Amino acid sequence: MDPATIISTIGTVITEAVQLGPTVIKAAEDAEPFAQLIYGLFTGTNVTQAQLDALQANLAALSAQLQEPLLPDDGTTTT
Amino acid sequence: MYTKNLTRLAAVLAVSAALGGCTFFTTGISNPISYNQLGGVESGYGIALSASVAYRNLPLCRTGTIASAVNVCAQRSIIVKLQQADRTAETAIAAANAFVANNPTLDPTNVIAAAQSALAGFQAIEATYGVK
Numbered sequence: 001m002d003p004a005t006i007i008s009t010i011g012t013v014i015t016e017a018v019q020l021g022p023t024v025i026k027a028a029e030d031a032e033p034f035a036q037l038i039y040g041l042f043t044g045t046n047v048t049q050a051q052l053d054a055l056q057a058n059l060a061a062l063s064a065q066l067q068e069p070l071l072p073d074d075g076t077t078t079t
Numbered sequence: 080m081y082t083k084n085l086t087r088l089a090a091v092l093a094v095s096a097a098l099g100g101c102t103f104f105t106t107g108i109s110n111p112i113s114y115n116q117l118g119g120v121e122s123g124y125g126i127a128l129s130a131s132v133a134y135r136n137l138p139l140c141r142t143g144t145i146a147s148a149v150n151v152c153a154q155r156s157i158i159v160k161l162q163q164a165d166r167t168a169e170t171a172i173a174a175a176n177a178f179v180a181n182n183p184t185l186d187p188t189n190v191i192a193a194a195q196s197a198l199a200g201f202q203a204i205e206a207t208y209g210v211k
Contacts, residue, residue, distance in 0.1 A: 027133035037121075051118060052180070078141065078145070
């Protein structure tokens with residue numbers, strides 16, 4: 001692989017990483033309340049029914065995002 | 080007379096315990112272990128689900144391309160599998176949550192085990208397709 005190709009590839013990877021940044025940050029934000037509860041369990045904090053209900057609400061919100069219907073398959077995207 | 084009443088009371092308690100298990104003696108005392116177990120399952124699922132939502136939000140891979148470090152994209156068929164597994168897991172976890180909420184003194188082992196199993200299934204699909 002010649003230097004120009006290597007530089008081009010690195011540039012592409014950096015561009016992708018920059019574009020992916022918001023996605024990664026959002027995933028980390030989405031996971032935060034769940035990670036906090038796990039941390040609490042490790043430190044000996046007991047979970048309450050109110051916390052379970054809050055987790056359930058967070059799960060429902062995330063699930064709704066995942067379940068959003070995909071755009072119709074017009075043949076331009078890989079199945 | 081007093082002794083006779085005591086005997087009757089003891090008999091009633093014994094029958095109640097036999098019919099209702101420990102429920103008779105533990106009414107009103109919530110089990111923190113159940114909450115902690117379910118909290119652990121729900122949190123584990125939340126973290127796994129966050130990764131799947133991030134994957135879901137990627138652009139779909141163009142026909143003839145595959146996902147790679149320089150072509151970050153989501154495959155339609157993988158999203159569909161994640162959606163199916165999510166429905167199963169959501170149902171199991173909601174059932175476990177409802178059981179614990181409505182029966183805080185009863186043993187939730189079975190419903191929590193079902194939720195754990197559904198979570199494991201979801202995580203297995205993520206692992207298979209590199210969604211993490």
